Amino acid sequence: MTDYLVCDESDIAEGGRRVVQCGQHEIGIFRIKGQLHAWHNICPHRQGPICQGHIYARVIEPVDERGQVRLLQYDEGDQHVVCPWHGYEFNLETGRCNGNDRMKLFRAEIAIRDGAIHVIV
Amino acid sequence: MDATTPQRATDLPVQEIDVTTDTRDILAHANQGAKKRGLQDWLICDVDAHHVETVSWHELVEYIEDPVIRHQAMLFHKEKLGGAPYGLNGDMGLKYQDVGGRIPHQASLREKTEPGTHRDVTLTRRAMQSLGVDYMVLFPTPMLTLGLHPQPEMEVYLGRAYNRWLIDKVLSVDSRIKTLAYLPFNVPAEAERTIEEFADKPGVIGFCVPSTRHKPVHHNDYMRTYAMLEERGLPIAFHAAYHWQDASLATVNRFLGMHALGFVWCNMVHMTNWILNGIPERFPKLKSIWVESGLAWIPFLMQRLDDQYLMRPSEAPQLKKLPSAYMRENCWYTTQPMETSNMKALELTLEMINAESQLLFASDWPHFDFDLPQEIYDLPFLSEQAKRNILGLNAAKLFNLDPTPVKRL
Ligand code: FES
Numbered sequence: 001m002t003d004y005l006v007c008d009e010s011d012i013a014e015g016g017r018r019v020v021q022c023g024q025h026e027i028g029i030f031r032i033k034g035q036l037h038a039w040h041n042i043c044p045h046r047q048g049p050i051c052q053g054h055i056y057a058r059v060i061e062p063v064d065e066r067g068q069v070r071l072l073q074y075d076e077g078d079q080h081v082v083c084p085w086h087g088y089e090f091n092l093e094t095g096r097c098n099g100n101d102r103m104k105l106f107r108a109e110i111a112i113r114d115g116a117i118h119v120i121v
Numbered sequence: 122m123d124a125t126t127p128q129r130a131t132d133l134p135v136q137e138i139d140v141t142t143d144t145r146d147i148l149a150h151a152n153q154g155a156k157k158r159g160l161q162d163w164l165i166c167d168v169d170a171h172h173v174e175t176v177s178w179h180e181l182v183e184y185i186e187d188p189v190i191r192h193q194a195m196l197f198h199k200e201k202l203g204g205a206p207y208g209l210n211g212d213m214g215l216k217y218q219d220v221g222g223r224i225p226h227q228a229s230l231r232e233k234t235e236p237g238t239h240r241d242v243t244l245t246r247r248a249m250q251s252l253g254v255d256y257m258v259l260f261p262t263p264m265l266t267l268g269l270h271p272q273p274e275m276e277v278y279l280g281r282a283y284n285r286w287l288i289d290k291v292l293s294v295d296s297r298i299k300t301l302a303y304l305p306f307n308v309p310a311e312a313e314r315t316i317e318e319f320a321d322k323p324g325v326i327g328f329c330v331p332s333t334r335h336k337p338v339h340h341n342d343y344m345r346t347y348a349m350l351e352e353r354g355l356p357i358a359f360h361a362a363y364h365w366q367d368a369s370l371a372t373v374n375r376f377l378g379m380h381a382l383g384f385v386w387c388n389m390v391h392m393t394n395w396i397l398n399g400i401p402e403r404f405p406k407l408k409s410i411w412v413e414s415g416l417a418w419i420p421f422l423m424q425r426l427d428d429q430y431l432m433r434p435s436e437a438p439q440l441k442k443l444p445s446a447y448m449r450e451n452c453w454y455t456t457q458p459m460e461t462s463n464m465k466a467l468e469l470t471l472e473m474i475n476a477e478s479q480l481l482f483a484s485d486w487p488h489f490d491f492d493l494p495q496e497i498y499d500l501p502f503l504s505e506q507a508k509r510n511i512l513g514l515n516a517a518k519l520f521n522l523d524p525t526p527v528k529r530l
Contacts, residue, residue, distance in 0.1 A: 003127040004129065004130040005127040019132070020130035020131060021130060021131045021132075022128075022130045026133060042150075046495075047154060049138065054137065054139075054222065082220075082224075086491070
């Protein structure tokens, strides 16, 4: 295992990210709801650069009491990173794939020391 | 782990991929994957990739043969503000392939290109290099619905202009870029003229009929076209597309549904007519290629037609064997978008279509459902020879290409 110094903790704002090279590994670090989450930049679909994708809130379609629908909505509490290759969506907190529970992002280990973010890989 | 002396992580040059990102950065992982698998020594032919010809429409219209239409088209592009490309029909505003901006390379490739080299040459070269492709067959994109044009002559004007423009600006610049030249199929005499004119041009390795059209492929008017292609040993490709005017798909409201069905339906209809009317019996050496419908439809249609045929052989009197036998022996298929959610089903599909000789790799880059050569390389149930055939050697044989790899990864 090697320890890589990334940046100050404050350098990644809410909704922001840092995608870094740590030796052979590419790691994306995201801040969601105040927490940092680090993922390997490898999409479980076909190894696309998942951490370099756009972030979208999950789309939902509320159904009323008559079983009818009218508008689509964003669920702002459920932020997804979208793979730029084919559009697979993954929850940034859990790494779960939208639509396929068996598919997950690979979490990377991080540590905060003296206010700085480190990746251990 | 030595926590006292951490190494410095470095930022990736591209933090977030968008429409301005260089193709080589978008596909950096594809290039790494190709190197890791040793694809340098494998011939990789990509039988279906795309460019967006409408970006260069102002150039292309200068190649229209009819002087009056050419003049009109050039003025249209010089003087009209906010117009669609001259003469082009189709679902211009209904193109939702980029999933609301989620897949930037599908929305557009606005990366910087070098002055002095045509944009489409540069972008194609970057894609070939990134994917590890030796030869790439380039297809147009918005023109794929030209077969539905209300003015049949416009398909002739624009199809011919496209062929001439592509040869001039792209194919003659790089011999690794190929085309299946546009056949204006709604006007059979012009389709024949197109074969005469373009069969021997640089980079032309066959001809393409965009599949979205309502002309029956078995009409007697097309027999000369098929005979001409058979004589020359040039394949005919049916390239699928979707369109929202298809009455049989009128209830489909989501693009996902339209794309899933539309890209398959048009080729299922043409294939059904092609087989039941005995085109492979009449032109046994004519090679047909069925492009961009994926693969899962083929076993369905094989079984369906076989079952029905045996109950009603009098309605397909030209057939000397089961429909599925023609589909396996006389037809070729491109891989993309290869359905992979059920590997057992995929294995059976490949067996049923005799993939070892009939299947041709296609990436469909830069579209949202593109495939990589590694999808074939990584399949656990194929022999190495079968993989080599699918990735390049089948195409080399079909199109008479040198099977020696020429790329530099
Ligand atoms: S590689 Fe990520 S969606 Fe396909």
